[in-house]
Amino acid sequence: xxxxxxxxxxxxxxxxxxxxxxxxxxxxxxxxxxxxxxxxxxxxxxxxxxxxxxxxxxxxxxxxxxxxxxxxxxxxxxxxxxxxxxxxxxxxxxxxxxxxxxxxxxxxxxxxxxxxxxxxxxxxxxxxxxxxxxxxxxxxxxxxxxxxxxxxxxxxxxxxxxxxxxxxxxxxxxxxxxxxxxxxxxxxxxxxxxxxxxxxxxxxxxxxxxxxxxxxxxxxxxxxxxxxxxxxxxxxxxxxxxxxxxxxxxxxxx
Amino acid sequence: xxxxxxxxxxxxxxxxxxxxxxxxxxxxxxxxxxxxxxxxxxxxxxxxxxxxxxxxxxxxxxxxxxxxxxxxxxxxxxxxxxxxxxxxxxxxxxxxxxxxxxxxxxxxxxxxxxxxxxxxxxxxxxxxxxxxxxxxxxxxxxxxxxxxxxxxxxxxxxxxxxxxxxxxxxxxxxxxxxxxxxxxxxxxxxxxxxxxxxxxxxxxxxxxxxxxxxxxxxxxxxxxxxxxxxxxxxxxxxxxxxxxxxxxxxxxxxxxxxxxxxxxxxxxxxxxxxxxxxxxxxxxxxxxxxxxxxxxxxxxxxxxxxxxxxxxxxxxxxxxxxxxxxxxxxxxxxxxxxxxxxxxxxxxxxxxxxxxxxxxxxxxxxxxxxxxxxxxxxxxxxxxxxxxxxxxxxxxxxxxxxxxxxxxxxxxxxxxxxxxxxxxxxxxxxxxxxxxxxxxxxxx
Numbered sequence: 001x002x003x004x005x006x007x008x009x010x011x012x013x014x015x016x017x018x019x020x021x022x023x024x025x026x027x028x029x030x031x032x033x034x035x036x037x038x039x040x041x042x043x044x045x046x047x048x049x050x051x052x053x054x055x056x057x058x059x060x061x062x063x064x065x066x067x068x069x070x071x072x073x074x075x076x077x078x079x080x081x082x083x084x085x086x087x088x089x090x091x092x093x094x095x096x097x098x099x100x101x102x103x104x105x106x107x108x109x110x111x112x113x114x115x116x117x118x119x120x121x122x123x124x125x126x127x128x129x130x131x132x133x134x135x136x137x138x139x140x141x142x143x144x145x146x147x148x149x150x151x152x153x154x155x156x157x158x159x160x161x162x163x164x165x166x167x168x169x170x171x172x173x174x175x176x177x178x179x180x181x182x183x184x185x186x187x188x189x190x191x192x193x194x195x196x197x198x199x200x201x202x203x204x205x206x207x208x209x210x211x212x213x214x215x216x217x218x219x220x221x222x223x224x225x226x227x228x229x230x231x232x233x234x235x236x237x238x239x240x241x242x243x244x245x246x247x248x249x250x251x252x253x254x
Numbered sequence: 255x256x257x258x259x260x261x262x263x264x265x266x267x268x269x270x271x272x273x274x275x276x277x278x279x280x281x282x283x284x285x286x287x288x289x290x291x292x293x294x295x296x297x298x299x300x301x302x303x304x305x306x307x308x309x310x311x312x313x314x315x316x317x318x319x320x321x322x323x324x325x326x327x328x329x330x331x332x333x334x335x336x337x338x339x340x341x342x343x344x345x346x347x348x349x350x351x352x353x354x355x356x357x358x359x360x361x362x363x364x365x366x367x368x369x370x371x372x373x374x375x376x377x378x379x380x381x382x383x384x385x386x387x388x389x390x391x392x393x394x395x396x397x398x399x400x401x402x403x404x405x406x407x408x409x410x411x412x413x414x415x416x417x418x419x420x421x422x423x424x425x426x427x428x429x430x431x432x433x434x435x436x437x438x439x440x441x442x443x444x445x446x447x448x449x450x451x452x453x454x455x456x457x458x459x460x461x462x463x464x465x466x467x468x469x470x471x472x473x474x475x476x477x478x479x480x481x482x483x484x485x486x487x488x489x490x491x492x493x494x495x496x497x498x499x500x501x502x503x504x505x506x507x508x509x510x511x512x513x514x515x516x517x518x519x520x521x522x523x524x525x526x527x528x529x530x531x532x533x534x535x536x537x538x539x540x541x542x543x544x545x546x547x548x549x550x551x552x553x554x555x556x557x558x559x560x561x562x563x564x565x566x567x568x569x570x571x572x573x574x575x576x577x578x579x580x581x582x583x584x585x586x587x588x589x590x591x592x593x594x595x596x597x598x599x600x601x602x603x604x605x606x607x608x609x610x611x612x613x614x615x616x617x618x619x620x621x622x623x624x625x626x627x628x629x630x631x632x633x634x635x636x637x638x639x640x641x642x643x644x645x646x647x648x649x650x651x652x653x654x655x656x657x658x659x660x661x662x663x664x665x666x667x668x669x670x671x672x673x674x675x676x677x678x679x680x681x682x683x684x685x686x687x688x689x690x691x692x693x694x695x696x697x698x
Contacts, residue, residue: 010324011325017336089356092358190286
């Protein structure tokens with residue numbers, strides 16, 4: 001773990017600024033709840049949250065934002081972008097990461113004292129996820145080993161009867177490599193309350209990986225059986241987001 | 255529970271004095287460790303020295319940061335990455351206002367309230383007397399700890415030359431606000447620090463005639479090197495000796511030898527004085543818009559006599575002599591203040607004999623102050639928490655800290671002047687704080 005105080009890399013080679021795509025849905029009237037910032041995983045963009053979750057969170061009184069990953073990014077750049085957007089919001093923000101977005105959030109938590117954090121179907125350790133991907137989608141996954149970019153299939157991400165496959169984007173292999181070789185994130189600053197949600201039927205995040213992540217952040221995962229990896233796009237999308245907001249409301253009262 | 259009827263006991267709450275950058279960071283760090291906080295601020299808004307509306311603010315309308323953004327921002331609340339490399343002072347104020355809004359820090363700040371005195375109440379607790387700035391009754395409250403974040407750039411250091419017989423206008427740099435004050439005047443700027451050089455450069459653009467009086471030569475660092483902010487280019491990981499070599503080389507490449515303009519050669523090595531970051535001084539010296547002169551010997555009538563016997567006739571004298579730290583609300587022995595007014599604190603933060611008294615932001619780093627103030631406040635808050643949760647471990651940490659050599663975190667080889675009382679190299683300093691934080695971590 002590198003030093004949190006001596007940030008030579010940030011001092012001498014700051015992450016270059018880019019225009020970031022941030023989608024939002026705001027409640028009327030503003031109820032002074034902390035804003036939610038959704039961070040998508042690889043292959044996805046802010047659109048994945050606009051489908052259902054942003055609007056639903058706003059209808060429950062939370063201003064909701066989603067950030068698309070920058071083009072040709074790296075884990076470091078993604079973390080930088082999350083912290084930049086979070087610090088730019090008017091109040092202390094709740095970070096909600098999905099898939100590899102959860103890994104980005106776990107690193108951002110060491111750089112920004114979030115109000116709370118939610119890791120949804122988190123891919124914190126890339127290797128077991130890669131193994132699971134090889135098992136369910138060998139033809140989409142193998143090219144990634146030879147610089148071809150990783151393909152994700154319908155079977156991996158969604159439960160039967162639901163697909164957004166055509167909206168997925170292919171990220172360059174270098175991005176996957178920076179995720180796979182990421183060092184463990186430093187401890188979160190400001191000790192935010194944390195929640196892990198996922199599905200036992202997720203084809204990318206194994207049940208074991210989910211339990212391991214939850215244990216690391218001190219708890220048991222909240223499970224939604226029958227759902228695919230993309231909790232926010234699946235036909236039952238409302239259950240997990242309602243559970244997350246219920247949990248959040250309880251934590252904010254505490 | 256009150257032991258005397260007129261002292262309100264705030265139990266485990268911590269008192270923070272000042273809501274400038276250091277005070278705000280301190281409130282946040284204390285809250286993260288679960289403390290209730292009462293912060294007293296004599297002004298009616300946050301920002302301290304950076305808030306130009308405040309009486310005691312030293313900023314002038316054209317002031318920009320002298321350290322670049324990544325070395326100046328709070329480590330857990332970055333400035334927007336599309337801001338300039340060296341933001342304007344009003345941007346820094348906006349940043350501090352957003353910081354306090356973002357984390358809801360205003361809820362804990364009592365504005366328009368000044369601290370009159372802080373006295374030990376036994377058991378490591380403190381009686382804090384406060385009063386509304388507008389007047390009114392004094393109020394005494396008892397706190398578990400007191401953290402002073404009252405800044406050290408608001409009490410001008412007196413100018414030692416007698417000016418009573420001088421007919422021109424004399425003002426301290428803290429009263430300088432706008433270049434319009436210089437227009438058409440014959441200006442003498444005294445002082446070779448960042449402020450003195452900034453004002454000399456402004457005067458070069460506005461005034462009729464400019465003299466710049468400096469006692470010694472300095473190492474003028476440029477703001478840019480190879481098109482990048484210079485402080486991002488100097489490898490901070492190298493040993494001091496190599497960095498001094500690189501610094502000399504950088505100065506030779508940029509400002510070059512300034513003695514041919516009449517400036518004295520530096521009488522010290524790089525990193526032995528507070529860095530002066532100014533790319534324009536040499537430029538205006540070269541254009542003859544600024545005349546470098548030596549020390550001022552006397553001022554009488556309309557003339558100023560210099561130490562080399564030369565006489566000049568300015569009608570406006572700006573003394574950029576710097577500032578002195580002041581803690582009027584604390585008895586000097588509490589901070590081990592010596593006869594010159596210099597407090598002696600562990601890591602320039604912890605009172606040596608009072609474990610529940612600390613000062614945040616009393617540093618002169620070779621980079622931005624905010625990151626250092628942040629980590630100081632994190633260390634102080636964790637220390638106060640450790641004292642409550644695990645007194646045995648706290649005692650062990652205190653024992654370990656008492657033998658930490660001063661030279662490991664403070665620059666000892668500096669030009670002897672009050673200006674360098676709190677001079678630290680930011681990497682050495684952060685290493686020491688990091689080590690302290692590690693010792694305080696709960697065993698897992």
